[in-house]
Amino acid sequence: MDQILLKKTTLPRDNLGCSRDKLSVDQSISNGRMNFYRKGALSAPKEQVVTPANSRGYLLGVSAANGHRRRIFHEHHSTLHDFEANSVYLRSFTQDYRADLRGSFDFMLLEVSEAALAMMADEADIKGAVALECVQQRPDPVLGGLLAALFSSVDGEINKSALFVDQLSVAIIIHLAQHYGNQPAQSSSSRRMLSTRLQAELQAQVRSNLDGQLSIEEMARTCNLSTRAFLQAFRDTTGTTPHQWLTQERIEKAKDVMLESALPLKEIAILCGFADQSHFTRVFTRATGATPASWRRIRQF
Secondary structure, three states, rough: OOEEEEEOOOOOOOOOOEEEEOOOOEEEEEOOOOOEEEEEEEOOOOEEEEEEOOOOOEEEEEEEOOOOOEEEEEOOEEEEEEEEOEEEEEEEEEEEEEEEEOOOOEEEEEEEEEHHHHHHHHOOOOOOOOOOOOOEEEHHHHHHHHHHOOOOOOEEEEOOOOOHHHHHHHHHHHHHHHHHHOOOOOOOOOOOOHHHHHHHHHHHHHHOOOOOOOOHHHHHHOOOHHHHHHHHHHHHHHHHHHHHHHHHHHHHHHHHHHHHHHOOHHHHHHHOOOOHHHHHHHHHHHHHOOOOHHHHHOOOO
């Protein structure tokens, strides 16, 4: 099972060749196969972004804001690019990269190796879309929305479950294969439904992993399906996503604990897989129309 890691680093230059001197945002998330970053600054560093050619695969960048400009240096010429919100660049690490940055910037990035890309494409039941087309600047609000969801915060903290990150990763891989792949992505279009027995097994899995560290791959394996086929079958059968299902199971578990014990809400929140009491209160209230405290108080009389 892949463990989600969130960290901040303090080296003078990051592993993408950018100086950290002026970075106001420097975040990273990894699910073991894809590395996600968010880099932002009110003003660009004076030093060039430099990444020597290597075998790390591909780097995708999506601008989260307007007003960034960069000059990219090629072997015999340079090109100038103005990035608006949701502008995308996609490049291969096999080529040397040098760029001058100008103005403020806020980029969400994805790094994926060729091996991981091929593996995830196979798991998503995608055929023949391993190599990606490199682009310098292209509007793509879908990718912008997916990465913005990944880096959205709860009370200022990014604390995504493996289930949520895996779910978004599959959606991103499918989108990349369909819109940036070297040939049209193909997959099985046959409709599948999950049996009552499989639904019960999945529900038991989720209830045993309310911390969210159950992966989409594990759930798909239970059903003997590719990740893409599983996600489609799950939605067709339940009308929801695995992460939404996890959230509902957390709420139901919290209700049981509130009725059966006198534990404080802070402890119940952690026991049921929420980040903290504030997160618990917000999710519970949105789902039930009442705060946990008021819901519990009403049912105690």
